[in-house]
Amino acid sequence: MKNFNPLRNALLASLASVLLSTAHADDTLKMELTANKVVKNAEGKVSYVPVRNAPAGTIIQYKATYTNTINENINDLAVTLPIPANMTFTGEVSPASAQASIDGKNYADIPLLRKVDGKIVKIPFSEYRTLRWNIKLLPAQKSAAVALNTIVD
Known part of the structure; x- marks a missing residue:
């Protein structure tokens, strides 16, 4: 069994998780990150189970x-989550409006595309490194969640 350490991965994600405009103080936004195993039962119903090793x-x-x-709305919030090095993105995100990057700098809608031998092809999910969501409005004292699925390599 591969040693999967969600706390180390959570730290990586939290370090790169929030891009706020400089107008917001550090304590205006709280982030909680969870890592759960995705389990499907015989009927296809999905559940999420906390995981330590996988x-x-x-x-x-x-x-x-x-x-x-805070008691004020936050507008135009961009949040990012990196894909840990020992994981491969599956292509499943929530909400679906996520953009992806293979270099952590340039983002585009999923699926990412590139030109190879004069043809436009999809970039494999294994090359995705970071996802970003743009939250237009986060009302005062409210929460918003983003999620991505990965496979342990």
Whole structure:
């Protein structure tokens, strides 16, 4: 069984998780990150189970919940989650409006595309490194969540 450490991965995600305009103080936004194993039952119903260790091939969902802790709305909030080095993005995100990057700098809608031998092709999910969501409005004292699924390599 591969040693999967969600706390280390959570730290990586939290370090790169929030891009706020400089008008917001550091304590205006609280972020909670969870890592859960994605489990489907015989009927296809999905559930999420906290995970500490996971073998290769296990699907893990990273979910970040952002809470506006002040009594003012936050507008145009961009939040990012990196895809940990020992994981491969599955293509599943929530909300679906996420953009992706292979370099952590340039973002585009999913699926990412590039030109190879004169043809436009999809970039494999294995090359995705970071996802970003633009939250237009996070009302005062409210929360918004974003999530991505990965597979343990």
